[in-house]
Amino acid sequence: MGNILVVAEHRQGLVRDITYEMLAIASGLAKEMDGEVITLAIGSGLDEVAKKIAGYGVKVMVIDDPLFADFNADKYQKVLSALIDDLKPALLMAGHTAQGVDFMPALAVEKKLPYVAETIALSYTDNQLKATRQLYSGKVNARLAFKQAATYLVTIREGAVEAPEPSSAASIEKIDSPLKEDLAYRKFVEYIEAEVGDVDITQSDILVSVGRGLKEDKNLPLIEELAAAIKADVAGSRAATDAGWIPHDRQVGTSGKSVKPKLYIALGISGAFQHIAGVKGAKIVVAVNKDPEAPIFSIADYAIVDDLFKIVPKLTEKLKELKG
């Protein structure tokens, strides 16, 4: 029925993985939709970015203009609004990322088009587009059907699928920016790099990581004692760092660090997708959680369904004994 327009995501000159992951989803769907996948890259000085994406065998449309030197959601919205009118794509896809969530909902409202956020799968059969997304931190799936529209809008969860391998080079087409002037009402100021702490958890061999299940910071010594017994560093989920139990630079997950220890012990962490994404590099994962359905168990090698407070003290004691 029509083409799929994928909004490429790049930052500071690098293409982010979500771009390729979207291409994987779009390529499968384009066959069903009898259309073509086109990637749209918006930015300034994009030659390398465009070449990199075109190497995945998908046509790249480039708006390369100093107006887009830094990401600005309002400028993206203006460009996409004009391109929806011009190109009439059947589906417009962006990452469910700090960039995508900053313009897609507004675009959906402006254009009065159906929109599903943080999609993990899409299907198209009998002229009907459906999306799957997750609720309750991954404990429930929802299947949604789009009402018929000229263009459907979706954001795609990071890491929902594997990025494909590069293939043959496709064509790159430069187009003029539909936006001609800068916007006075929203200005990019600067990027500030993440703070660096005393321990770099991306280099740790063993991590003991806590989540909401810790309940309060007075329970932290229990965790620290376990960590000390096995020479591990202590890390945490977003819930643990937000609560101030664990320093922010030790947060594991998409908004924190991606870690790659040989052993990751997750205590009282339910395993929201954003957390799990940061643990993919771990060799062995041990998870302790009261909820047998907790998503953290999907990446665990060893699982204990129980209250961490009933497990950790004995675990520490036994480890000390065995390690002499």
Add this chain to the structure above:
Amino acid sequence: MKTIVCIKYVPDTSEAVVKVNPDGKSVDSSRFSFDINDADNYAVEESVLIKEKSGGEVTVLSIGPKQSDVMIRMAMAKGCDRAVRIEDERMALHDPVIVARILAAAAGKQEFDLILTGCMANDDGHMSTGVALAEELGVNHASMVKKLEVLDGRVRAHRELEGGLLEVVELELPAVVTIQTGINEPRYAPIRGIREAQKKELLVSNLDDLGLDAALVDEEASLVVLEELYIPEVVSTAEIIEGEPDEKAEKLASILVKGGLV
């Protein structure tokens, strides 16, 4: 500075088993405890911090049942001045665009310089309502904000990007800012505040009170149909360690030591 803060009453499912109701379109929340959405709690604190620093007033806006009045009173106990709660059977609340339309109708009846929302709800997690709300109201926005400075007629917002990188942007007011968790340290409500909150105005409105045609926000109005909720299979290849708690701990310790993992 006139601020509106939008908050949501959500179930705590962090360590609970979630079951879908036989209708396949809702979850059984009868056993859950409900409270303010995490990110919204930080938005409330931010709104009160702004009021304490720059003066003005804060209005709480929430869509929810009578039970959520407890949460709303708690926000007022912390320093918010008044509240509007919207309750109506006819709203398609699974759709963040519809939710934004309802909030916009309610916010449009108030004067405001700044609207704060949480950046994400614990339950449906669309991360979309605040940005859609800004578009409905025709005002500026910035999402996922981890630090907010109020300047003269503008705000400077530090947006949290992946990997902890911050993107600093400046917006002209009025604007909607969606607040990321960890931006501040939410206070506990003082006892005196809790007493005073009982006397503050909490207006309950339905769609008719808002002057909003139900046909704009009902299931028919939503461009997306919720077909089915279901529990995804957790595909786990984990070795499940069974037994009494002490046994489990001991077994795990020997696995870790014998496997040379520690």
